[in-house]
Structure formats: C-alpha cells, structure tokens
Amino acid sequence: MTPTEIVRYIQGRLIVSCQAGEGEIFRDPKLMSLFAAAAAAGGAAGIRANSPADIRAIRAVTDVPIIGIDKTPLPDGFLLITASFESARALVEAGADMVALDCSERGQQAGALERIREIRAKLRVPVLADVASVEQAVTAVGAGADFVLSTLRGYTEETNHALHFDPKFIEELVRASAVPVIAEGRISSPEQARQAIAAGALAVVVGTAITRPTEIARRFAAAIESEHARRHSVRHTIGLDLGGTRTKYGVVGSNGSLLFKAAVETPARSGARALLDHLKRVAQSAMKKATELGHEPLALGVATAGWIDDTGRVAYATDNLPGWTGTPVGEELAEASGLPVAVENDANALAVGEKYFGAARSLRDFVCITLGTGLGGGCYVDGRLNRGAHSVANMLGHIPLIPDGVPCSCGLRGCLEPYVNAAALVRYVGDSQLSPAQIIAGANAGEQRAIKAIRTLARHLARGFAAPVSLLDPEALILGGGLVENNPILISALSDELPQFLRPWENRALRVIPSQLGYHGGVLGAAALAFERRSDFEPASRRLVPTHIHR
Numbered sequence: 001m002t003p004t005e006i007v008r009y010i011q012g013r014l015i016v017s018c019q020a021g022e023g024e025i026f027r028d029p030k031l032m033s034l035f036a037a038a039a040a041a042g043g044a045a046g047i048r049a050n051s052p053a054d055i056r057a058i059r060a061v062t063d064v065p066i067i068g069i070d071k072t073p074l075p076d077g078f079l080l081i082t083a084s085f086e087s088a089r090a091l092v093e094a095g096a097d098m099v100a101l102d103c104s105e106r107g108q109q110a111g112a113l114e115r116i117r118e119i120r121a122k123l124r125v126p127v128l129a130d131v132a133s134v135e136q137a138v139t140a141v142g143a144g145a146d147f148v149l150s151t152l153r154g155y156t157e158e159t160n161h162a163l164h165f166d167p168k169f170i171e172e173l174v175r176a177s178a179v180p181v182i183a184e185g186r187i188s189s190p191e192q193a194r195q196a197i198a199a200g201a202l203a204v205v206v207g208t209a210i211t212r213p214t215e216i217a218r219r220f221a222a223a224i225e226s227e228h229a230r231r232h233s234v235r236h237t238i239g240l241d242l243g244g245t246r247t248k249y250g251v252v253g254s255n256g257s258l259l260f261k262a263a264v265e266t267p268a269r270s271g272a273r274a275l276l277d278h279l280k281r282v283a284q285s286a287m288k289k290a291t292e293l294g295h296e297p298l299a300l301g302v303a304t305a306g307w308i309d310d311t312g313r314v315a316y317a318t319d320n321l322p323g324w325t326g327t328p329v330g331e332e333l334a335e336a337s338g339l340p341v342a343v344e345n346d347a348n349a350l351a352v353g354e355k356y357f358g359a360a361r362s363l364r365d366f367v368c369i370t371l372g373t374g375l376g377g378g379c380y381v382d383g384r385l386n387r388g389a390h391s392v393a394n395m396l397g398h399i400p401l402i403p404d405g406v407p408c409s410c411g412l413r414g415c416l417e418p419y420v421n422a423a424a425l426v427r428y429v430g431d432s433q434l435s436p437a438q439i440i441a442g443a444n445a446g447e448q449r450a451i452k453a454i455r456t457l458a459r460h461l462a463r464g465f466a467a468p469v470s471l472l473d474p475e476a477l478i479l480g481g482g483l484v485e486n487n488p489i490l491i492s493a494l495s496d497e498l499p500q501f502l503r504p505w506e507n508r509a510l511r512v513i514p515s516q517l518g519y520h521g522g523v524l525g526a527a528a529l530a531f532e533r534r535s536d537f538e539p540a541s542r543r544l545v546p547t548h549i550h551r
C-alpha cells in the first residue's frame with residue numbers, strides 16, 4: 001500500500017492497538033487476533049500490533065491495514081519500538097502494511113533515521129514515526145517518515161510528567177509536520193478521541209482503553225475504591241519504587257488499595273543529581289494524581305536499591321546506580337514535596353509491604369526474600385523490621401555458601417547470590433539462549449531439565465537460608481521477585497529441601513509462602529513504609545491500622 005492508499009483507508013477513522021505484554025493474561029497471538037477481529041467489527045479501520053507472530057495471526061482474520069511494531073527488549077533491558085531493519089522486515093513478511101518505529105531521542109541515537117530510509121527503500125512500505133516532541137517529528141519527517149504518531153508523549157525521560165492525553169500537543173504536531181499526524185497515547189475515552197480529530201489528527205489509535213481488560217477493570221475498581229475511601233476516611237500515602245530500569249509509583253490507601261499506578265524509565269546511568277530530579281518529578285506527578293482523585297497524601301515512601309541510614313541518606317549502593325552512595329534522598333524529597341518522607345532499601349520495603357498488606361499481616365517473625373537478578377531480603381524480628389547497627393542488615397545475598405566458589409557482584413567469592421539468582425538458573429539448565437521466564441514455563445510444562453535446574457537452585461537456597469533461619473527462627477519465608485512468579489515448583493522444592501539443613505526441624509512450623517503483593521509490590525512496600533514511619537509522629541489512638549489486602 002502507498003501512503004495515499006493508507007490515507008484513504010484510515011482518514012477520520014479509528015485504529016485499535018491490540019497488544020499484550022510478556023506475562024499478561026492475553027499474551028497469545030490467537031487471542032490478539034480475536035481482539036483485532038472484534039475491533040474491526042466495531043468500526044476500526046486499522047490495527048496496530050506487536051511482533052510477527054501476532055501480526056500473522058491478525059492478518060489471517062482481517063483485511064484492514066496493519067501498523068506493525070516490534071517491541072524486543074535491548075540488552076540494557078529497555079524496550080525500543082522496532083529497533084532494527086531485520087525486525088521491520090519480519091513484520092512486513094508477517095503481513096504488516098506499514099512499520100512504526102521509535103523516533104524519540106533514544107530511538108534516533110539507536111539509528112532510527114537511517115532505518116526510516118532503509119525500510120522505505122528496501123521494504124517499500126510507509127514508515128510511521130513514533131515521537132514525543134515536535135522537534136523529533138520534524139527530524140523524522142526530514143528523514144522520510146510518511147506519518148507522525150504522538151505515541152511516545154509521556155513515555156520518555158523528558159515527557160514522563162505528561163500523564164494525560166493533550167490535544168494541544170496534537171495541534172502543535174499538525175502545525176509543524178509536513179505529513180499527516182495520527183494521534184496515539186493515553187487516549188482513554190471517546191471524548192478524547194473526538195478532541196484528537198478536532199485538533200487536526202488524520203486518525204486516532206486507541207489501545208489500552210479497548211484491548212486491555214485488566215486495565216479497564218482497574219479503572220473501574222479505582223473509581224469505586226476512591227469514592228469508598230472518601231466516604232470511610234481511608235488515608236493515603238504515595239509509594240515510589242526506584243528500580244534499576246523502571247521507576248514505579250502509585251497512590252495507596254491504608255486498606256491496601258492501589259488507587260493509581262504508573263511506571264517510567266529510570267535514568268540509572270545519569271548520576272545522582274539526575275536521579276534525584278527524576279524522583280522529584282515522579283513524586284510531584286503522583287501528588288497531582290492523588291489530588292485529582294480527591295485525596296491529600298499523608299506521606300511519601302521511597303524504596304530504592306542500596307542501604308539507607310536513619311536519616312534517609314544512601315549509606316551504600318552498588319554500581320547499578322552510579323553515584324547514589326551518600327545521596328540525601330529523604331531530605332531532598334521532603335523539601336521538594338512538603339511531605340514527611342520515609343526512605344528504605346527496596347527489599348526491606350517489600351518486607352514492610354508484606355507485613356502491612358500481604359502474606360505477613362498476621363506474622364511477627366518472618367524473612368522476606370526477593371529473587372531475581374540479585375537476591376535481597378528483609379527480616380522482621382518480634383514485629384519490627386531489623387535494620388542493624390549500621391543500616392546494612394539483611395545482606396542475605398552475601399551469606400557465604402561455597403568456599404572459593406564463583407565470583408559475586410560484591411567482590412567476594414562463593415556468596416549465596418550467584419548460586420540462586422536468574423543467571424544461576426540459566427547456568428543450571430546449560431542453555432544460555434533461554435530466559436529465566438522460559439525455563440520456569442518449561443518446568444511448569446513438565447520439562448525435566450528445567451525442573452532439575454529449579455531444584456538445584458532450591459537446594460542452594462535452602463542451604464543458604466539455614467543461616468538466617470537458625471539465627472532468627474522465623475514463622476515463614478516469604479518469596480517474591482521475578483524468579484518466583486508463576487514458579488510453584490520452586491516454592492515446593494524449597495520446602496522439601498529445608499529440613500535437611502535445619503536442626504531441630506520438628507520444633508519449627510516454618511512455612512514457605514509466595515509473596516501476595518505482585519508486580520507493584522515495591523510501590524505497596526514504599527507506601528506501607530510511609531504509613532509505618534508516619535505513625536511514629538502520631539498519637540497512638542490515631543494510628544492507621546490496615547484492614548484488608550487488595551491490589
């Protein structure tokens with residue numbers, strides 16, 4: 001199809017984005033094709049879809065033009081839309097009529113402009129530029145883009161403050177761009193779609209509001225819970241979870257309801273100053289959202305990698321966040337937000353989250369473990385989080401396991417972490433092409449090699465955890481993190497292995513249980529922390545008692 005033919009198809013019409021991310025309930029090409037068929041039946045004149053597999057399935061059920069994209073994670077963990085010419089070719093071969101690619105700063109640094117020329121010249125399909133600013137649109141059109149899409153507004157470092165669809169941005173794009181503009185990004189109602197056309201857009205892409213049932217349910221749940229909270233004086237805090245790749249944040253009620261949540265990229269490599277400014281922007285955006293929902297947040301909780309002293313300063317952080325050690329996070333954020341701020345190590349914060357809203361609500365002694373790229377943990381002793389004499393307690397990943405064993409990220413050899421993290425699981429399977437999620441899926445489907453690898457990991461974990469269990473005599477080990485999600489085999493294997501390493505075993509009723517907090521556990525943990533510290537300043541009668549769990 002030529003750009004002119006495409007225009008004839010989609011002018012003044014709706015395009016529906018049918019996507020489900022890794023781990024989402026509808027992540028299946030067959031199901032995506034049904035969403036596309038339903039959208040077309042409802043009046044969609046085009047479909048936007050991710051990956052050759054989805055596009056092939058969608059092409060089989062509908063004739064409408066397809067905008068193909070490929071969201072493959074780069075080695076640094078970031079997702080870049082259609083990051084290579086080869087991925088564009090695979091999309092077209094699968095049936096895409098045109099290809100969209102990331103033309104933001106990051107996309108351009110990764111060669112987007114050259115890719116526009118190459119795709120047009122060799123694949124002979126129209127190219128659509130996903131942008132976040134007028135400047136990026138002008139540059140992409142200069143390089144030959146046939147259409148401009150507002151897709152990335154709100155999703156880049158410079159624009160992540162923009163939480164809502166803004167028709168003014170469409171107007172600016174239309175004014176500055178020599179090619180047609182298609183509105184996309186955060187369009188969540190027919191009224192906003194209408195505003196996009198009024199602003200001069202050629203067509204409008206709507207995704208989440210039509211094809212993500214979980215998000216649609218969440219919007220209704222949030223509206224209901226928000227109003228209920230207002231009527232029953234539930235209090236709220238803001239939780240920020242600063243991760244190495246993503247910063248998640250949200251507004252959390254004292255009953256554990258997550259009224260709002262969002263995630264933006266973390267500028268992890270940009271140094272402490274940029275990270276602090278980033279956190280301040282995110283905090284302000286969350287406070288604004290809380291106000292919109294009709295709640296005045298009581299306090300702000302921050303969960304971050306690194307170990308945090310009593311004043312909210314980073315006592316020690318690894319090179320994952322260069323320059324973070326020594327940063328007075330609590331003080332700076334308190335000044336910027338005007339709220340009381342509690343800062344805590346992310347694994348410790350998760351333990352607080354489990355205690356307030358999760359699997360540990362009725363427990364006084366437990367060890368909370370996060371297992372993923374690394375191994376983190378938080379220990380509750382007699383109802384209180386143990387923070388140690390120097391704020392560096394709970395370094396569970398660096399319990400010595402094997403004399404002169406494999407090197408650890410901390411500089412020592414033979415620590416527990418490199419025997420039980422994601423890299424270890426891949427090593428035990430012996431196939432470096434497989435991702436941990438694929439290995440876990442394989443084990444659940446009965447693959448012996450994958451099951452054996454998980455058991456090996458569980459055995460090391462049991463041996464390592466004999467130390468904290470012997471020391472603390474907890475009621476439960478609570479496991480969360482990427483390696484634990486959808487991994488019941490690990491939970492039961494760890495339960496099976498533990499008795500071999502612990503004496504006396506029969507005196508203990510030690511349980512191994514999965515985390516109940518889910519993907520936004522860090523946000524819930526940070527918010528719980530804010531409730532916990534906040535109550536230190538309040539008279540006992542006014543303390544906030546969490547009532548039930550919900551996420």
Ligand SMILES: [Zn+2]
Nearest residue numbers: 398408410415
């Ligand atoms: Zn170590």
